[in-house]
Amino acid sequence: MSDMKEETKIIAMYLPQFHEISENNRFWGEGFTDWISVRQAEPLFEGHMQPKEPLNDYYYDLSSAEVLRWQAGLAKEYGVYGFCFYHYWFENNKPVLERPAQNLLMHKDIDLPFCFAWDNTSWVRTWSKFSGNAWAPKYENQNMQVQPEQEYLLRLDYGTEKDWTEHFNFLLPYFKDERYIKKEGKPVFIFFASNEPEYIVKIASCWRNLARLNGFPGIHLISGRSTFIRKKILDAEFTYQPIMSGWQKARVIRRELERLLRVKLPEKKPACYDYDRVWKRILLDAHIHRKENLYLGGFVNYDDTPRRGINGKIIINSEWTKFEKYLRKLYKICRENDKEYLFLTAWNEWGEGAYLEPDKESGYGYLEALKKVVYED
Secondary structure (H helix, E strand, O other), X not given: OOOOOOOOEEEEEEOOOOOOOHHHHHHHOOOOOXXXXXXXXXXXXXXXXXXXXXXXXXXXXXXXXXXXXXXXXXXXXXXXXXXXXXXXXXXXXXXXXXXXXXHHHHOOOOOOOEEEEEOOXXXXXXXXOOOOEOOOHHHOOOOOOOOOOOOEEEOOOOOOHHHHHHHHHHHHHHHHOOOEOEEXXXXXXXXXXXXXXXXXXXXXXXXXXXXXXXXXOOOEEEEOOHHHHHOOOOXXXXXXXXXXXXXXXXXXXXXXXXXXXXXXXXXXXXXXXXXXXXXHHHHHHHHHOOXXXXXXXXXXXXXXXXXXXXXXXXXXXOOXXXXXXXXXXXXXXXXXXXXXXXXXXXXXXXHHOEEOOOEOOOEOHHHHHHHHHHHOO
């Protein structure tokens, strides 16, 4: 077994939604975390594998630093270079779900490279006229302690330069941490969404100046919007999968799905996509778009019905052996094109069926597959 190849680093997206916070209690009910969605999920047709269950019933609480220590050890053993924490920051300079990252910052002995992806959208009700993330639609009308007409749950407001500076100063201790992922000495930071691009342009300029004032050569800013790159406003873009390219031409029609699953489907069903088709589309796009400043992305699996029910999306016919085959091809493309990072969805998005962590169905299968790809000779 050779050492982990440094030319392409696997960065797994990391969801901090597995600990109790006052906002979740108010929006979705007392004690709500994503584990509630996961544990209460139901199969929507014969052969639909729900609920997903972690191995040894390890429904962890991310308020504990020991959980992060366990995750870091597992990631390192199986070839994950680091985690990209989803970062939440709303109007009035309010951070949410920051506890796991704070735990990492406080415990310097946890060996885990990390960076942030700002999920820069509002949290809204499903029926809201405003754009944003309707995070847990299945639970929207259960025990919500908000006004019935309240469209925003948490509102994104970019604010002014004073707010951008306060946000940067909140991030600064993380950027200064030696474990924070840096490219050529510059902290790596992702703008996950590209709404109100005029503000992102201004924030990028402000943060570059602040980074230099704080001793960095700059800040390596990434987004999913290519116009930022063409105008040389940000440094790179990335493909968040399977959403950015994987859904295209991969949907399975009812007749074919019934034949594949050998079942009669109910009248209403979630949108279903084929694992092989999704991955082949991702690989095709990866071949076409080999730009130097584009980081490629892959995924483990996907099923968001625990959060969205009949309105969700499911990828069928997934197997860890297929994951190994397709990830190996994507990893090869990255290496051949000198792409330093490959973003993988995800380490622990259990509510969307996108996780590397071991479960009762596949055990360590997906982790073992990743290990073979990263550590192969």
